[in-house]
Amino acid sequence: MREELIVSGRMNPHIDPQLQIWEWHIPAYLFLGGLAAGILFFAGYFFIKGKSEEYPTAVKLAPIITPVLIVLGLVFLFLDLKHKLYFWRLYTAIKLESPMSWGAWTLMFIMPLSGIWAALNIESLFPKWDWKFDFVKNAIKWLRNYQKPIAWAMMILSVILGIYTGILLSAFNARPLWNTSILGPLFLVSGMSTGAAAIIILSKSKKERHTFAQIDLLLIAIELFLIVHMFMGFRASSQVQIDASEMFLGGDFTAPFWVFVVGLGLVIPAALEVMEMRNKKVPYMVAPALVLMGGLLFRFIMAYAGQMSRWLY
């Protein structure tokens, strides 16, 4: 038997008895980032494919909310900072080894792009829209010449943003649950799936909903595969990662994870989408709403559980 105790009574707030440095802000920020990334990816992709008229929600309507999502995400990140007055220091350094740094920079680039994209499309959605000032009108006219490169930049940056939401966590070797490179692709796919779900909810065209239900189904399948893969990796890894996976295989997070994230957030929406494709009568809002809920919960569970996993010495 071996017992290790801190006998001098260390009780540093948020560190002891167990790390709790990140609360709701970071998982909410990761969710919003992933959602925005998903929407912008589809907008860029279908625009480049020349399908703007076929998929107007994906290309025009849904991206209008992304500047709001990104700004809200940054507000959450800001709220999480403990030394807020020095926030600007994030933008006086570029540190490629620090995901927090290049993630903040990615957001800095994708935020104006998403705003430009929204501005380019707002007139076709609201015919009565008037920019009032001539210089704005001219600027938009000028930007319209570059809509294709903008779409490309948006698509590439959205993939970086989506992956970043996972890498932010996976870069921490100190937290065995996070320390798996699967987390990057997993969060990217999950973010794209929530993006597709948001498009389904906003869409009024049956055909568009149908296409995105198919896309979502594929993404959910990949996500399930990656989740299984992640746990297989943990089981075959070092003791600390085996311990980390125990939290989900019998430990405290078993029920919330498998019932709510995997069951309600992935398997049931997938089943509903299959039923809808076979023309069974199901309210189309249910599946995407569950996907969004599952995506949000997934990030919360990963953020909290990850902080509970640690090295023992």
Add this chain to the structure above:
Amino acid sequence: MRYAMAVDTKKCVGCSDCVVACQTENDVPIGYCRDWIVEVTDGTYPQLELEHRSERCNHCENSPCVRCCPTGASHYSDGGIVMVTKNKCIGCGACIASCPYDARYTHPKGYVDKCTFCIHRVQKGQQPACVAVCPTKCMYFGDLDDPNSDVSKVIKKRKYKTLIPEAGTKPQLYFLI
């Protein structure tokens, strides 16, 4: 120059003098500490083994905390001492999450704080406060690049271990066993 510290687990009695000395020397806010004592009991009665460790930031040579800091606030200073520049730190907590030893905390003023190896004393040629105050003289501090420093000499003579070397951080706190 490579500053390092060695702690003799056979001499340490767990009196916590080093903890109090650090709190006083560095004006550590009440309720916080930069160093702490771990007591390890191994085996079952009556075959028991006891180990006391005075722990703190390991001033790792490959520090995840320096790597993940987005602003460069966490950095290597003289002799590899890992320091935090207060007015560069945004309090994002990335470094706290990245430290496998949980050696950091957020100061009530918002920036991240931790052991500095008493760099302000070391630069004047003094010992860190914890080392200087230890009643059993169980701690050794100095430059590993200098074969005649206290820490180099004791590490050469004795068996030692570091904490979770498998985390790849290259810790510079040596525990003599």
